[in-house]
């Protein structure tokens with residue numbers, strides 16, 4: 011038998027994942043909010059708003075998890091997925107009631123014995139993390155006090171976030187963990203955690219120095235796998251790490267995107283893998299409403315941005331720029347104008363990055379201005395708006411479709427509604443945006459810059 015024949019043992023096309031939002035207009039929920047606004051006491055109104063909106067989110071989520079067309083749909087419960095009781099306790103403690111489609115489909119494939127590799131794809135914010143974290147935790151032999159599961163992620167922010175999920179889900183499992191990112195380890199201290207999460211550069215470094223014993227590693231996960239296998243630097247390091255991990259370790263690759271040229275690497279990396287894949291037109295999440303604003307010039311973009319923020323009362327938002335100094339620049343100007351913003355990019359010191367991220371997660375700032383460094387994986391439920399101040403482009407100047415999808419995917423997570431706004435300012439940027447529209451078969455609706463009342467109405471309706 012040729013190896014090609016055996017490659018795709020199980021290929022599940024999630025062909026029915028398109029999320030139909032037509033029937034569930036968020037505007038239908040508006041009267042509840044209006045009622046709350048009429049309360050005499052502002053404090054009471056805020057409380058009621060909060061209760062209403064939490065309730066609305068729960069009802070909406072339950073509806074979506076019962077809708078076969080939603081990526082969050084599942085017929086099973088977590089109890090049916092063969093997980094250990096202490097992991098179920100961890101899951102329910104996190105208030106997860108039902109698995110999403112990717113969790114329901116991937117977990118049985120991931121937990122089968124003998125273990126098989128998996129390449130898993132599902133839209134942003136649909137719960138891929140829990141699928142691979144539960145796999146890592148399930149496969150740890152507690153009697154061996156050494157690394158047994160290794161997960162790599164492209165940024166320190168994402169590695170830290172995954173570690174938080176490992177710790178929450180493993181809360182009742184008595185499993186040890188180690189994070190391996192820049193400045194988190196020292197030359198005289200071996201890495202002993204049974205589950206290790208890190209970034210490729212640091213993990214390769216500790217392996218090279220023989221600080222991370224590899225012989226017991228049996229689960230090897232790449233989150234944002236297409237990114238980890240594609241980018242020159244990350245790709246090289248990831249392949250080198252694979253060369254040091256035992257050959258029979260189970261390779262698990264997850265991402266919302268697997269462009270064709272990377273899928274080939276993925277299939278080489280995870281041989282004979284089960285595959286769960288999506289078609290291109292299924293990739294974008296319909297609960298993220300996509301808009302664009304037509305600006306007159308690069309300078310005008312800043313004015314429009316400030317107008318937008320003067321007008322909008324969104325819970326939290328992320329602004330993506332192409333360059334670090336644009337991010338810093340906008341952050342300084344907006345701060346001077348009284349907005350609650352903070353910048354984050356790769357030129358900052360590791361502890362500074364951690365602080366910014368932690369502060370933003372706690373809600374101490376409303377706006378995070380950043381570059382592609384945190385375009386992927388970052389999960390903050392309160393983020394309801396993403397602004398592409400500069401459209402994401404690849405090295406040749408073409409739209410970076412994957413980066414676009416990951417960026418807008420920082421909102422609209424797990425059934426929430428979100429808005430993305432793209433800034434275009436000349437013919438070229440307009441053409442690139444049109445290419446993005448065509449690529450994903452999704453309409454990006456124009457919002458005017460000369461009628462802010464109309465903008466307010468439009469956005470209010472969605473948010």
Ligand SMILES: Nc1ncnc2c1ncn2[C@@H]1O[C@H](COP(=O)(O)OP(=O)(O)OP(=O)(O)O)[C@@H](O)[C@H]1O
Pocket residue numbers: 105106107108109110113132133134135136137138139140265266386387388389391419420423424
């Ligand atoms: N079964 C579930 N029930 C309720 N909430 C869930 C469930 N699974 C995951 N979540 C929540 O959904 C959010 C999104 O999950 P996660 O970050 O794993 O998405 P993702 O698919 O990895 O997205 P991305 O492609 O952007 O990395 C998280 O806040 C997570 O806690």
